[in-house]
Amino acid sequence: MSxxxxxxxxxxxxxxxxxVQGGGVSACHCSQCRRWTGGGPLYSIRADVLETTGEAAIASYRHSGWGERTFCGTCGTTLYWRMQGRPVAYVAPGLLDDQDGLTMESEIFVDQRAPWMQLVDxxxxxxxxxxxxELEAFLEKEKADG
Ligand SMILES: [Zn+2]
Ligand SMILES: [Zn+2]
Known part of the structure; x- marks a missing residue:
């Protein structure tokens, strides 16, 4: 149930x-996310549906061939990360009004994390x-599926 x-x-x-499905929060420890957030990791929650208001303020930055990082152009708040042109977004959980029921679930790029950053049990x-x-397999499959 979403x-x-x-x-x-x-x-x-x-x-x-x-x-959102469930309340799993993921942390990405890659060096790009670290720089983007100014500390890191980038915490995110998968949103299958995303509706926004204030489009005029929304800015985005394409840091790679596949990713897109979106933020508020007025205050600089990190909004979400997504694959370019895809509906699914990985939203920063810190934006949410109600954070009850969210739990740390996964950590990715763990070998890239800052030396002072502890993993969560x-x-x-x-x-x-x-x-x-995994990304390569996903892109290959998508290409094969047309
Ligand atoms: Zn990352
Ligand atoms: Zn703002």
Missing amino acids: DIRTGRCLCGSVTLRIA GTSRTTEAEELA
């Missing part, structure tokens, strides 16, 4: 409404090589 949650950026120019973990292999 759960509807609402949130907003720091200045309130952008609001969002998302549908009980999370599933993947390395950069594992993530890139």
Whole structure:
């Protein structure tokens, strides 16, 4: 069953409404996410449906051939990451008005994490090589499916 949650950026120019399955939060420890958040990792929650208001304030940055990082152009708040042109977004859970029921679930690019960053007990973990292999398999499958 999906759960509807609402949130907003720091200045309130952008609001969002998302549908999430479960309340699993993922942490990405890659060096790009670290720089983007200014500390890191990038915490995110998978949103199968994402509705936003304040489109004029929404800015995005394409840092690679596949990823897109979206933020509030007024206050700089991290909004979400997604694969370019895909509906599924990985939204920063810190934006959400109600954070009850969210739990840390997975950590990715764990071998890229800052030396001072501790892993959380009980999370599933993947390395950069594992993530890139999965991405490649996903892109291959998508190409094959047309
Ligand atoms: Zn803002
Ligand atoms: Zn990352």
